[in-house]
Amino acid sequence: MKLSRVGIYAILIVAAMFFLFPIYLLVVTSLKSLPAIYSTSSWSLPTSIDWSGFVMAWRGLKQGFINSFEFTIPAVIFSVFFGSLGGFALTKIKFRGANMVFLFILFGMFLPYQVVLIPLVKFMASVHLYGSIWSLILTHTAYGIPITTLIFRNFYSSVPMSLIEAGKVDGANVWQIYTKIMIPISIPGIVVAVIWQFTNIWNNFLFGLTLGSMPDIRPVTVMLNNLKGSMISQWNTLMAGALLTALPTIIVYLIMGKYFVKGLLGGAVKG
Amino acid sequence: MSNVILKHVWKVYDGKVEAVKDANLIINDKEFAVLVGPSGCGKTTTLRMIAGLEEITKGTVEIGGKIVNDVEPKDRDIAMVFQNYALYPHMTVYQNMSFGLRLRKFPKAEIDKRVKEASRILGIENLLERKPKQLSGGQRQRVALGRAIVRDPKVFLFDEPLSNLDAKLRVQMRSELKKLHLRLNATMVYVTHDQVEAMTMADKIVVIKDGIIQQIDSPFNLYHYPKNTFVAGFIGSPSMNFLDASVVGKDDGLWIKLKNDIMLKVPKIYEEELVDYKGKDIVFGIRPEDIYDKMFAVAAKSENTVSVSVDILEPLGNQTILHAKVGEDLVVASIDPKTEAEVGQKIDLVFDMSMMRAFDVETQQAIITKEKLEHGLNESKSARVSGNNGSSKK
Amino acid sequence: MNKKSLVSIGFILPSVMLVGIFVYAFIGWTVSVSFTNWNTLLPNWSFAGFSNYSSLFVNNLRFRMDLINNFTFLPFFVLGSMVLGFFLASLLNKGVKFESFFRTVFLLPMAISLVVSGTVWVWLYDPTNGAVDAFLKLMRLPTINWLGSMSFALPAIIIATIWQYTGFTTSIYLAALRGIPKEIIEAAKMDGAHGFRLYWNIIIPMVQSSTVTAFVLMVQLSLQMFDIIWVMTSGGPAFATDMPAVYMFIAAFKQNFVAQGAAIAVIIFLLTLAVVVPYLLTAGKITEEES
Numbered sequence: 001m002k003l004s005r006v007g008i009y010a011i012l013i014v015a016a017m018f019f020l021f022p023i024y025l026l027v028v029t030s031l032k033s034l035p036a037i038y039s040t041s042s043w044s045l046p047t048s049i050d051w052s053g054f055v056m057a058w059r060g061l062k063q064g065f066i067n068s069f070e071f072t073i074p075a076v077i078f079s080v081f082f083g084s085l086g087g088f089a090l091t092k093i094k095f096r097g098a099n100m101v102f103l104f105i106l107f108g109m110f111l112p113y114q115v116v117l118i119p120l121v122k123f124m125a126s127v128h129l130y131g132s133i134w135s136l137i138l139t140h141t142a143y144g145i146p147i148t149t150l151i152f153r154n155f156y157s158s159v160p161m162s163l164i165e166a167g168k169v170d171g172a173n174v175w176q177i178y179t180k181i182m183i184p185i186s187i188p189g190i191v192v193a194v195i196w197q198f199t200n201i202w203n204n205f206l207f208g209l210t211l212g213s214m215p216d217i218r219p220v221t222v223m224l225n226n227l228k229g230s231m232i233s234q235w236n237t238l239m240a241g242a243l244l245t246a247l248p249t250i251i252v253y254l255i256m257g258k259y260f261v262k263g264l265l266g267g268a269v270k271g
Numbered sequence: 272m273s274n275v276i277l278k279h280v281w282k283v284y285d286g287k288v289e290a291v292k293d294a295n296l297i298i299n300d301k302e303f304a305v306l307v308g309p310s311g312c313g314k315t316t317t318l319r320m321i322a323g324l325e326e327i328t329k330g331t332v333e334i335g336g337k338i339v340n341d342v343e344p345k346d347r348d349i350a351m352v353f354q355n356y357a358l359y360p361h362m363t364v365y366q367n368m369s370f371g372l373r374l375r376k377f378p379k380a381e382i383d384k385r386v387k388e389a390s391r392i393l394g395i396e397n398l399l400e401r402k403p404k405q406l407s408g409g410q411r412q413r414v415a416l417g418r419a420i421v422r423d424p425k426v427f428l429f430d431e432p433l434s435n436l437d438a439k440l441r442v443q444m445r446s447e448l449k450k451l452h453l454r455l456n457a458t459m460v461y462v463t464h465d466q467v468e469a470m471t472m473a474d475k476i477v478v479i480k481d482g483i484i485q486q487i488d489s490p491f492n493l494y495h496y497p498k499n500t501f502v503a504g505f506i507g508s509p510s511m512n513f514l515d516a517s518v519v520g521k522d523d524g525l526w527i528k529l530k531n532d533i534m535l536k537v538p539k540i541y542e543e544e545l546v547d548y549k550g551k552d553i554v555f556g557i558r559p560e561d562i563y564d565k566m567f568a569v570a571a572k573s574e575n576t577v578s579v580s581v582d583i584l585e586p587l588g589n590q591t592i593l594h595a596k597v598g599e600d601l602v603v604a605s606i607d608p609k610t611e612a613e614v615g616q617k618i619d620l621v622f623d624m625s626m627m628r629a630f631d632v633e634t635q636q637a638i639i640t641k642e643k644l645e646h647g648l649n650e651s652k653s654a655r656v657s658g659n660n661g662s663s664k665k
Numbered sequence: 666m667n668k669k670s671l672v673s674i675g676f677i678l679p680s681v682m683l684v685g686i687f688v689y690a691f692i693g694w695t696v697s698v699s700f701t702n703w704n705t706l707l708p709n710w711s712f713a714g715f716s717n718y719s720s721l722f723v724n725n726l727r728f729r730m731d732l733i734n735n736f737t738f739l740p741f742f743v744l745g746s747m748v749l750g751f752f753l754a755s756l757l758n759k760g761v762k763f764e765s766f767f768r769t770v771f772l773l774p775m776a777i778s779l780v781v782s783g784t785v786w787v788w789l790y791d792p793t794n795g796a797v798d799a800f801l802k803l804m805r806l807p808t809i810n811w812l813g814s815m816s817f818a819l820p821a822i823i824i825a826t827i828w829q830y831t832g833f834t835t836s837i838y839l840a841a842l843r844g845i846p847k848e849i850i851e852a853a854k855m856d857g858a859h860g861f862r863l864y865w866n867i868i869i870p871m872v873q874s875s876t877v878t879a880f881v882l883m884v885q886l887s888l889q890m891f892d893i894i895w896v897m898t899s900g901g902p903a904f905a906t907d908m909p910a911v912y913m914f915i916a917a918f919k920q921n922f923v924a925q926g927a928a929i930a931v932i933i934f935l936l937t938l939a940v941v942v943p944y945l946l947t948a949g950k951i952t953e954e955e956s
Contacts, residue, residue, distance in 0.1 A: 008756050015753055016770045019828065022785045023773065025796055029788065042788075042796045082680045089676035098673075103945060105680055108688045110881075110941040112889040114913045115934040116691035118698065118927055121918075123691070142687035145680045162357035165324050170371035170418070171345035174672050180370075184361040203778035205892045210918065221780040225896055228784055235788050246781040253776035257769055260776065264833065265840050 026246075030054065030239035037235050053236030054244070057227065061241050063215060064223030068202055071133050071217070075140035076197045082141070083148020083193060088182055090149070091156040092164050093174065102153065108146035113206055121210055133217045136208070140201045147200075148193045151263060155189035156182070188259075195256050196263030199249045220245050273335045273348075273425035273458045274300045275321060280330035282316050282482075290316045292482040294330070298460060298475065303452045305461045307469040308479035308505070315430055317479070318462045322428050323347050335425050345374075350419035351428040355435065356411045358403040358418075364390075365399040368417045382421075389420040392454070409440045416448075420455065429461040433468065445471055466506050470494070478502050496644050500554060500635040503628060509559045509592060511628070514600045516555035518548040527555050527627070531598030536574035538625050540646045544639050545629060553638065556628035559592070561651075562604035564612065565619035569655060575622045581612050595620065625651040692934065699927035706921045717928035728929070731909045738823060738908070739887040745827045747879050750834025751872075755864075757835070758842040768839070772832030779829065783896030786825040787812065812898050815905045822906055826893055830886065834879045841875035842868070881944045888936050909933050 029037065033050035040047070086105065090098050120139060124130040129138065159182070167177040183190075208219035224245045231237050253260050275298040282291040291313040298304040306314040319325035321332055323344035331338050339347050350371075358367050365386055372382045390396045393413040403411055412432065419427055432448075433441045449472050452459055463469055469476045470490045478485040478493065478501070486498045497503035503511045518537070519526045525537040525545050535555075537545055545553075565576060579595035579602065586608060593604045593612060597620075604620055612618045625647040629638040639647075702713045721728045753771060757764050774782060789796045790811035798808040811821040845868065853867045869876075891910040894900060900907035900915075909929050917926025 008759060008761060012753075012756055012761065012767050016767055019770050019773060019832070021796075022782065022789060022828065025789060026781075026785050038794055042791075042794050042799055082683070085676045086680040089673045093673035093676065095673040101677060101681065105684050107941075107945065108684050110885055110937060110945070111688055111692075112885070112910070112930070112933045112937045114889060114891075114910050114930040115695050116687065117914070117930065118917050118923060119691040119694035120687070122694075123686075139687070142683040145684055149680060160355055160357065162353040162355055163359065165322075165344075166351070166353060166357035166359070166418075167370075168324065168344045169322060169349065169351045170422075171374040172370075173345075174676075176374065178676075181359055185359070199776055203776075203780075205778065205780050205895070209895075209914075221778050224778075224780050224784065228787070228896070233791075233793075235791070238784055239788065242781040242784045246777045249776045249778070250773070253773065254769070257772070261768075261772065261836050264772075264775070264836055 026239050026243055029235050030057075030243050032236050034234060034236055050236070053234075053238075053240035056231070056234070056237040057241035057244055060227045060231075060237075061220055061223050061244055064218055064220030065244070067133070067212070067217050068220040071136035071140065071219070072198060072201045074137045075144065075201050076194055078137070078141040079144030079148050079197050080190060080193045082145050083150075084152045084183070084186065084190065085178075086145070086149040087152025087154075087156050088178055090153050092159070092161070092177075092182070102149070105146050105149050108143065109150065111143070111146075113143070117206070117210055120207075124211060130211070131214045131217065135211045136217060136219070139207050139211060140204070143207075144197050144201065147263075148197060151193045151196070152186070152189055155186055155192075159185065191256065192259045192263045195252055195259045198252060199260065202249050274298060274302075274333075275304075275426055275458065275460060276331075276333040277317070277321075278331045278333070280317070280320060280332060281328045282313070282320060282325065283328045290482050291320070294484055296477060296484065296487065298458060301456055301458055302474045303449075303459045303461065303472060304475045304477060305463060305469040305473035306477045306479060307463055307466055308485075310464055312479045313482040314462045314464075314477075314479045318428055318430055318460060321426070321460060322349060322351050348425040349428055350422045350424040350426075351430065352415045352419050352432045354431040356403075356415040356432075358411055358414055360403050363400050363402055364395065364406070364414050364417075367403070367414055368399075368421050371418065371422050385421040385423070386417070389417045392420065392451070393417050408436050409444065412436060412444060416451070420451075425458065427455075427457055427459040429459065431463055432461075434463070434465075441468075448472060467508065470506065476506075478505060480505075492641075495648060496637070496641045497628070498637050500556070500630050503556055503630070503637075507558060509603050509605065511556045511558045512562075512602050513630075514555045514557075514597070514602070515552065517552045518545050518550065520546075520549045525549065527553075529555070529598055530600055533577055533598050534574075535577070535622055535624060535627075536572075537627070538647060538650065540625075540643055540650070541627070541629070541639050544643065548629075548638065552632050554630040554632055554635070556630060557622060557626065559603045559605040561623040561626035562602065562606070563621040563623065564593075564604075564606040564610045565621050566611065567607040567609070568621035569657075575624050576619050577622065578617055578619050580617055581614050584612060584614055593618075623651055623654075625654070695927045695930050695934075698924050699931045701924050703924040703927075704922045708923075713924065717924045718932075721925070721928060721932070727904055727907065727912060728909070730904050731907050731912050734819060734904075734906060735888065735890070735908045738819060738826075738890065739884065741820075741823045742826050742830075742887050743880065743883040745823065746830045746834045746883055747876070749827065749831045750836075750879065751838045753831070753835045754838035754842055755868075757839055768835075771835050774829045775832045777829075779892035780896050782825065782829055783893045786821070786828075786893075787897050790821055813902055815902060818898055818902060818906045822894060822897060825897065826890070829893070830883065834883070837875050837879045838872060841872040845871050877944065881940050884940050885937050888933055 025042065028045055029042065030053050031049050032046045033052060036046065036050065090102050121130065124135040129135040163181060164177055167181050172180060203221065204219070205221045205225070208222040212218040212222050224241050227241050228238055277294050277296040280291060280294040281289070283289050294317055306317055308314050316325055320327050321334070323339065323342060327340050331340055333339065334347055334349070359370065362370065368386045368389065369382045372385065386399070387396070390399060393416060395410060395413050395417060398406060398410060398414070403414065406414065415432065433444050436444060445468060461472065473490055475487060476490055476493050477487050480501050486493060486502045493502060493506050497506065500513060504513065514529055516527045516529050519528045519534070524539065525542050527535040527537055529535070577597055579597050581593060581595050583594040585592040589608060590605050591608045591610055593606050595602050595604065595618070606612070630636060631638055699717055700713055701709060702711045703709045757767060761767070792798060792808070792810040792813060797811065801808050809817050811817050849867065849871070850863070853863055858866055889910050890908055891914065894906055894908055894911055898906045900911045910933060913926045913929040913933065916922040916929060
């Protein structure tokens, strides 16, 4: 396992190429014209920039974009809010069975969604939410709670109990301690949870596929997959569509990558 | 009136762990009371029950003549300074100090007046706009104090507030806290494991061990008239020497017999109480500062002088701590730094027997009453005074 | 009940209710349906015993193939992502320059939807002008119709999923490696442990809890692998990449074999439980000890 410096960098660069290559291909293909795709090597850079792929893709995905934002934003807010409420109760209001309640919620993190998919559809139909954007908001909120609760529980356990006690002695009630002390100091935790939830909900496919049968609520991921079915081999349009679909989460990741990793580890290492 | 009274207070965790057992305690108005004891003795639990942060299992806590068992911390009119200061990290110093008043909907002008006043007293006027993480440990400590002061509470509670400071700052804050107490004229309850802090600051010290209050007394009384071996050993540094001994009657009165037949004469005033122990074992106690190097001792007589071999010498500058073997026992003496003692050599030590203490082997309780010990103290004092006068006449 | 517990219940109640319905009640529903004859468009709650399960195991070739595929996929994906992740994390932990750049690149796929990466990988594997075949041509190797081939479609998907998830294991291992106190490594070096021995005797045992975590997460992901297969092959060709999660979706939502789909879901669920429950119980024990 003794590697020279040069060897280490060589391996890292090869690995980076492996991870970046599909992204490279995604970008260059999306900027080519359809004839250029078949006349040049798929590896090559476009000789001239052609936006027709983006125009076509945007036409097909625009509604999906709007839909995805419409359910992702409320679901992120709700799941983060409930997670922080629960994390606070689990760590800072000691009550009997707190650990059991935590395990009860945490279990949802490992749930294979297949086992809830059929009742989910039936349930949404029975409460007359099937086909409504609220079915997706509610679903993503509910299945986001385990991870957000875990993130906030881990975050809040590092907050010293004496801070809450100081608040009590200062005259704050539980709600004031939560809103005036816990919320302001948990901004980093909130950022982690928001980014993690945004990425997960935006990128989700399965719930969209089962609940988003109507075009006016269908998520962009499902629309992209449909585009793939309708535009067979039109790789410039498909890559442009894929790039557009990935753009919001890639931007968030590149700007706030640090917090994304924290969310990932918050859900993994201390689980 | 803002006194604090604990009547038969118990704290039992999960129905089995008894953290505080039947605590009875009166802290008078404007008193500085210190709860002291080794870690895990229940002192912090007691403080937290007074604060309302811990439920009281049994008994009552009164503040200002009102039972507060079921009163929320915020309604007890108390303020607390925490060990880790517990400053709100997202608020400025000003906001930290004013938080309690803002929650209580005080008028802005009043809040401002109080914060300014408190920060002036504490010398932190120039820090008001800073966040806690921009402050040093000592400054955070002051802000935590300020947060308590602005509330103008009936009772101040301190939970080991100085333990996170370095030694030098701790000494400084100690005297500042004492001054603050005189200035604010408020009731203060202070928890520490450091007996020096307790001795230097308290009007009244409460010594606790294993959840049981051992003795409640002034620092002077606690030092001179400890009720049992625990208190005698806990207060004072280096600790009191405890030696297995027996009481022996001779023609000229009672003697203390240590191991290896070393004999020490019991002063006349203590004979009345020790006579019952004639022929029995006791725990003989004497403080290191009541054992002298013969060279510098006054009133050295053969009946209170013991020849010992020196094990260790710790020269501290103003005094030298000497560890020596007395027969089979180890004795620590705090002697004059000008001593000529050397490790491995013999030296004569003089025991000031009027400062001796005796404890029952079974109960570990003091045998000699406080009245008698007061006499002994005076005797020792006058011996010293006459000795000094004698030497100055030379 | 005292006031304190009432307040805390208020804080936790929304979460408990939502999780109670969406997780536990739904699981119960699915389990019940898997024992009915509801293999029609309209609900049919008549009791069917274990017939939905037995039919899957006795004479259902597709399901048998699904299990074989899933358990072929699982070791390659789990070991691949973990070994590669540990290896990359070890390199990153050697104090390299541009470390944050490499980290960002390795983890980038995790930020991308599986639908997007699936689409890109289909293009990469495209038989007419795809980049992978272009590379093979360049190397003067025979080209392969990756996703159209019975033998190469599953490996192609394994490569794509390893690409997607290796950043995850890299991050887990990097955090674990960073958590090893430097003194321990230094002490081991003083004791004469170097290179391979240092890894085998000191570092790998010290990141063991992360290995367990990564293993559980990756196994659990494998058992419910759906998105990328759906996008890349829909289970084809000829079920060569079909997996239980795909079959479950088809059965329940395309063919209206609701009870059959439920039975497959329950099997996926039980397989997941087998790895997750022991993990959660030990993790729960650890958190109790901490508090």
